[in-house]
Amino acid sequence: MLRKLTRGFYWELFWCAMIVALAGICFVFSAAYGEGQNLAFRQLIWFALGFLALFTVVAIGYRSFLNVSYVLYGISILLLLAVDLLGATRLGAQRWISVGGFGIQPSELCKLAMILTLAHYLGSRVGNLYQFRRFVGGFLLVSFPMLLIIKQPDLGTALIFMPILFTMLFMWGARFRYLLGSIALGLLSLPVFWLFLKEYQRRRLLVFVNPNIDPLGAGYTAIQSKIAVGSGGLFGKGWLMGTQNRLNFLPEHHTDFIFCVIAEEWGFIGSLVLIFLYGILVWRSLAVIERTTDPPARLLASGIVAMIFFQILVNVGMTIGLMPVVGIPLPFVSYGGSSLVVMMIAMGFLISIYKERSIF
Amino acid sequence: MTSRLAFLKIVILAFLALLAAGLFNVQVLNGSYFRHLSECNRIRLLPLEAPRGRILDRAGDIIAGNRPSFKISVIPEDFDEESQKLLASILKITPEELSERINKGDKTPFGPVTVARDVDKEVLFKTEERAPDLGGVIVQLEGIRYYPYKEIASHVVGYIGKVSLEEYRDQTDGRYSYNDWVGRGGVEAVYDFSLRGDGGGKQFEVDVRGRVVRTLGERMPKPGDDLTLTLDMKLEKAIWDVMAPVKKGASTVVDLKTGEILAMVSKPGYDPNVFVKPGSNKERLRLLKDSSVPLINRNISAAFPPGSVFKIVTATAALESGKATPETRVVCGGSYRLTPHSRPVKCWKEGGHGSVNFYEALEQSCNVYFCQLGRRVGADTLAKYARAYGLDGKSSINLPNVREGTIPDEVWKEERFGEKWYQGETLSFAIGQGFVLVTPLQMLETVGLVANEGTLIRPHIIKDEKVDTMHIDLRPQTFKALKTGMRRVVQSDSGTGHFARVPYFEMAAKTGTAQAPPKTAHAWFAGYFPADNPQVAVVVFVEHGGAGGGIAARVAKGIAQAWKELCHAA
Numbered sequence: 011m012l013r014k015l016t017r018g019f020y021w022e023l024f025w026c027a028m029i030v031a032l033a034g035i036c037f038v039f040s041a042a043y044g045e046g047q048n049l050a051f052r053q054l055i056w057f058a059l060g061f062l063a064l065f066t067v068v069a070i071g072y073r074s075f076l077n078v079s080y081v082l083y084g085i086s087i088l089l090l091l092a093v094d095l096l097g098a099t100r101l102g103a104q105r106w107i108s109v110g111g112f113g114i115q116p117s118e119l120c121k122l123a124m125i126l127t128l129a130h131y132l133g134s135r136v137g138n139l140y141q142f143r144r145f146v147g148g149f150l151l152v153s154f155p156m157l158l159i160i161k162q163p164d165l166g167t168a169l170i171f172m173p174i175l176f177t178m179l180f181m182w183g184a185r186f187r188y189l190l191g192s193i194a195l196g197l198l199s200l201p202v203f204w205l206f207l208k209e210y211q212r213r214r215l216l217v218f219v220n221p222n223i224d225p226l227g228a229g230y231t232a233i234q235s236k237i238a239v240g241s242g243g244l245f246g247k248g249w250l251m252g253t254q255n256r257l258n259f260l261p262e263h264h265t266d267f268i269f270c271v272i273a274e275e276w277g278f279i280g281s282l283v284l285i286f287l288y289g290i291l292v293w294r295s296l297a298v299i300e301r302t303t304d305p306p307a308r309l310l311a312s313g314i315v316a317m318i319f320f321q322i323l324v325n326v327g328m329t330i331g332l333m334p335v336v337g338i339p340l341p342f343v344s345y346g347g348s349s350l351v352v353m354m355i356a357m358g359f360l361i362s363i364y365k366e367r368s369i370f
Numbered sequence: 371m372t373s374r375l376a377f378l379k380i381v382i383l384a385f386l387a388l389l390a391a392g393l394f395n396v397q398v399l400n401g402s403y404f405r406h407l408s409e410c411n412r413i414r415l416l417p418l419e420a421p422r423g424r425i426l427d428r429a430g431d432i433i434a435g436n437r438p439s440f441k442i443s444v445i446p447e448d449f450d451e452e453s454q455k456l457l458a459s460i461l462k463i464t465p466e467e468l469s470e471r472i473n474k475g476d477k478t479p480f481g482p483v484t485v486a487r488d489v490d491k492e493v494l495f496k497t498e499e500r501a502p503d504l505g506g507v508i509v510q511l512e513g514i515r516y517y518p519y520k521e522i523a524s525h526v527v528g529y530i531g532k533v534s535l536e537e538y539r540d541q542t543d544g545r546y547s548y549n550d551w552v553g554r555g556g557v558e559a560v561y562d563f564s565l566r567g568d569g570g571g572k573q574f575e576v577d578v579r580g581r582v583v584r585t586l587g588e589r590m591p592k593p594g595d596d597l598t599l600t601l602d603m604k605l606e607k608a609i610w611d612v613m614a615p616v617k618k619g620a621s622t623v624v625d626l627k628t629g630e631i632l633a634m635v636s637k638p639g640y641d642p643n644v645f646v647k648p649g650s651n652k653e654r655l656r657l658l659k660d661s662s663v664p665l666i667n668r669n670i671s672a673a674f675p676p677g678s679v680f681k682i683v684t685a686t687a688a689l690e691s692g693k694a695t696p697e698t699r700v701v702c703g704g705s706y707r708l709t710p711h712s713r714p715v716k717c718w719k720e721g722g723h724g725s726v727n728f729y730e731a732l733e734q735s736c737n738v739y740f741c742q743l744g745r746r747v748g749a750d751t752l753a754k755y756a757r758a759y760g761l762d763g764k765s766s767i768n769l770p771n772v773r774e775g776t777i778p779d780e781v782w783k784e785e786r787f788g789e790k791w792y793q794g795e796t797l798s799f800a801i802g803q804g805f806v807l808v809t810p811l812q813m814l815e816t817v818g819l820v821a822n823e824g825t826l827i828r829p830h831i832i833k834d835e836k837v838d839t840m841h842i843d844l845r846p847q848t849f850k851a852l853k854t855g856m857r858r859v860v861q862s863d864s865g866t867g868h869f870a871r872v873p874y875f876e877m878a879a880k881t882g883t884a885q886a887p888p889k890t891a892h893a894w895f896a897g898y899f900p901a902d903n904p905q906v907a908v909v910v911f912v913e914h915g916g917a918g919g920g921i922a923a924r925v926a927k928g929i930a931q932a933w934k935e936l937c938h939a940a
Contacts, residue, residue: 241407241408296379
């Protein structure tokens with residue numbers, strides 16, 4: 011049984027993810043240090059759960075998940091609606107539903123269900139026939155959960171859907187004029203989108219252009235996170251020594267802004283090592299795409315790579331002012347069970363694809 | 371597919387390189403600058419309050435404004451023991467008391483805590499003088515809400531208070547900041563959103579001693595919008611003075627052509643300044659606990675039996691339903707019995723009025739006559755016409771706590787008490803006693819509708835506010851009969867309201883004396899003037915004031931004189 015499970019296992023990717031995740035627990039410990047709550051321990055429990063989930067996915071195999079992807083899609087929509095009806099409001103947004111004392115965040119689960127569904131929908135029809143119809147179909151599939159997540163409101167998670175969709179369409183072989191045309195259409199519809207944003211979300215975007223317009227609210231975060239990252243310097247202040255973090259200058263420093271803590275305590279060297287680790291992780295994941303010939307599997311892997319990569323890009327980018335401030339967790343590292351478990355399951359899919367390539 | 375994968379790889383590599391370059395820029399190239407900022411924790415945050423919009427009367431006279439004052443705040447992290455001793459001596463308190471004030475304040479890291487508001491000039495100058503020795507001490511200009519008219523128009527304007535912890539916590543739109551002011555009564559509460567404006571703030575860098583080095587970012591506060599009311603403060607003040615003998619009561623004057631409320635007085639009043647002036651807790655508590663409930667606007671937030679003023683409605687019902695004409699005569703023997711065995715309803719005049727027609731009955735407010743009419747039309751028809759005048763609902767005026775009127779009928783009584791309607795109750799109903807309750811503003815609307823013969827722009831308090839028009843559909847001869855009768859109430863020597871008579875023009879009105887056992891009756895006067903060309907309508911209500919023809923009519927006379935003097939362009 012165990013031998014069957016580990017035969018052809020993608021150990022390089024597995025260890026890479028484990029190293030980042032375990033380092034992440036240390037970072038959570040530091041970020042929450044002295045606040046009385048043992049968040050690192052809770053994160054460790056979530057890690058163990060994710061570990062189990064990873065091997066379960068590998069044991070079952072990714073194909074079974076692709077086959078029931080529409081069911082998973084339906085369930086995640088229902089969960090999002092449930093959040094709307096009975097979700098807990100934390101920090102002004104309804105994102106969580108509570109299961110046995112642990113909050114789960116359906117929007118995280120939805121990301122994965124979405125990628126599976128798209129992979130299944132697009133992957134079973136490769137080729138040029140009816141390409142436009144498929145292209146529009148992909149957009150419609152994404153738009154429904156995306157609108158529900160925007161409504162929560164969780165702008166960051168909703169926005170990450172777009173690069174994922176585009177990467178998958180791109181790897182699927184969509185015509186360039188479709189891709190460029192939809193981007194142009196998206197840019198033209200931005201003013202409409204603006205109307206639906208909440209006041210604080212507008213401010214965050216405006217602050218990205220000029221941090222000084224709102225020094226108390228969103229601009230405050232932008233300035234303080236930059237100070238935190240910058241003050242780390244070349245070598246950092248050392249583990250548990252970050253003053254910006256310790257003095258509560260940063261909001262959500264154990265979740266969305268955990269990179270500030272890392273950069274402050276470990277300096278440029280530490281940040282670079284983490285970026286490098288992420289680079290290896292992404293590279294190993296890309297290798298999965300090359301090794302399989304199963305079209306849905308290639309798309310599934312592309313979607314997962316896009317999810318991980320763009321989350322890293324936006325999360326790290328916003329701490330140094332390269333991206334607007336939106337709430338997106340740093341993969342494997344930010345405190346939060348749903349995010350960690352979803353990332354581990356995603357690893358399970360990649361390993362499963364890698365393992366089962368030999369069928370063809 | 372392979373070429374697309376290669377493209378994806380290049381994009382990913384490029385972005386990772388961009389992140390690394392960005393980190394290099396922030397951490398290595400600018401690292402020492404940011405380290406400097408963070409090590410000394412030199413960034414301070416100072417909220418800037420938005421000045422609250424002013425409330426003006428129709429002539430632009432300020433009813434609620436902002437008085438400039440100075441407050442002293444402390445950033446605890448920059449505040450050392452030396453500074454504490456010094457500041458305490460300037461404020462003339464002990465250092466312990468000062469640290470207690472600091473500990474009580476809002477805790478945000480490196481945020482200011484206010485320790486003294488509205489400080490006097492001497493303290494201000496001393497603080498500024500010693501500024502070099504007072505690290506971490508900030509002097510800020512602050513607008514304190516100021517109501518120059520004090521008690522006058524207090525119920526319309528309202529007052530402001532601190533936002534409660536629950537309101538702050540449960541808000542969804544981020545409107546309030548911690549310890550913010552919020553409108554609590556009158557238009558201050560209703561128009562809080564537009565009056566409050568949008569707070570700003572300033573982020574600045576300080577040196578080791580807590581002194582400001584430079585400003586990093588600033589958002590100017592957006593002042594709140596001014597609000598113009600329909601009130602005429604000169605008239606309001608004159609009526610306030612006229613009502614000096616009234617302990618508890620209400621009076622409203624409305625312009626019949628525009629529906630604008632020119633004056634709205636409720637007694638007792640309260641001084642809204644006590645809710646904002648530091649150190650007036652005792653006075654504030656007294657207002658909240660006073661048994662005469664000074665915070666209530668008696669024009670709209672309390673309902674009373676209307677007494678004989680309600681006879682306008684009974685008369686309308688009888689004339690419209692054809693159960694009586696102006697020539698209908700009834701003999702008043704001083705009391706009226708439903709059956710020979712039931713309790714008599716007494717007429718106020720000992721021995722009775724004798725044989726009276728409609729005009730005489732209205733003029734002299736004959737209870738027996740209107741009991742007869744009430745019995746003829748029945749409770750349901752009375753209720754129907756009371757509703758047509760809008761007496762059952764709420765006046766839709768943009769002020770908080772508008773009270774509903776109560777108009778009883780058979781269905782209402784069954785629902786409310788589970789009992790059937792007794793015929794005797796119809797008699798009480800017809801003369802405005804028993805279950806029926808109305809607010810003074812509703813009575814004003816009733817006479818306004820009669821004066822304008824069926825249409826009245828809804829009485830309102832905000833200048834240029836879009837309001838609907840009230841309607842009552844009655845025959846012209848009904849209005850004519852009502853107006854003739856109401857004119858005689860004041861102008862005839864035997865009319866109950868003749869104390870209100872003024873020499874310049876004729877007045878039309880109805881008085882009321884509403885029984886409120888075991889205490890003295892409530893006095894009512896509701897009317898309009900000039901009788902031949904109605905310009906304004908007025909209601910006067912005096913809680914436990916006795917006969918309506920006495921004190922209420924005299925107040926109405928004073929109001930008519932003030933209006934002639936101040937508002938009537940001859």
